[in-house]
Amino acid sequence: MNRIIVRHNKIEMGELTLGCFEGRLCFLGFGNQDVTQIVAHRMARLLGADVTEQDDALLNEAKRQIDEYLAGNRRVFDIPLLMVGTDFQRSVWNAVRQVPYGATMSYLQIARAIGKDKAVRAVGNACRANPIGIVVPCHRIIGSDGSLVGYYGGLSCKQRLLNLERRYAPLSQD
Secondary structure, three states, X not given: OEEEEEEEEEEOOEEEEEXXXXXXXXXXXXXXXXXXXXXXXXXXXXXXXXXXEOOOHHHHHHHHHHHHHHOOOOOOOOOOEOOOOOHHHHHHHXXXXXXXXXXXXXXXXXXXXXXXXXXXXXXXXXXXXXXXXXOOOXXXXXXXXXXXXXXXXXXXXXXXXXXXXXXXXXXXXX
């Protein structure tokens, strides 16, 4: 049977859960552990896999890169990803990955970027379903009026991540 390898970690924002499948990060959840567990098991069901908790080199590397990001020392992640979702969701997540560190885009701008101008709500739903938080930076997606709306980790977490990136963005001229 295939396995999703899961590892729980403590970070400054609370509990972090990482999961990988066949050498690619497929899950990064933090904050609400009930929601994190539901999403991890949804990923396992979609992949036809069992969930096993153990140490793993890729998960150690992902944790290291998250720590660097939270310290303001990393702007881009270079972890192999497995984005499990519909074609539409993956198109949204790929567009979200193009939003530069320290910048924001609206759900409408993402809808336009993928050629689906009228799919703003569907873009929001895809962002809500993003199983690889922070690395696929849905926290950078905001309402058309500039307001913070919806985020897996909660709006206070979204604001915290945006503030972190704004604080270190001037250094991101790499």
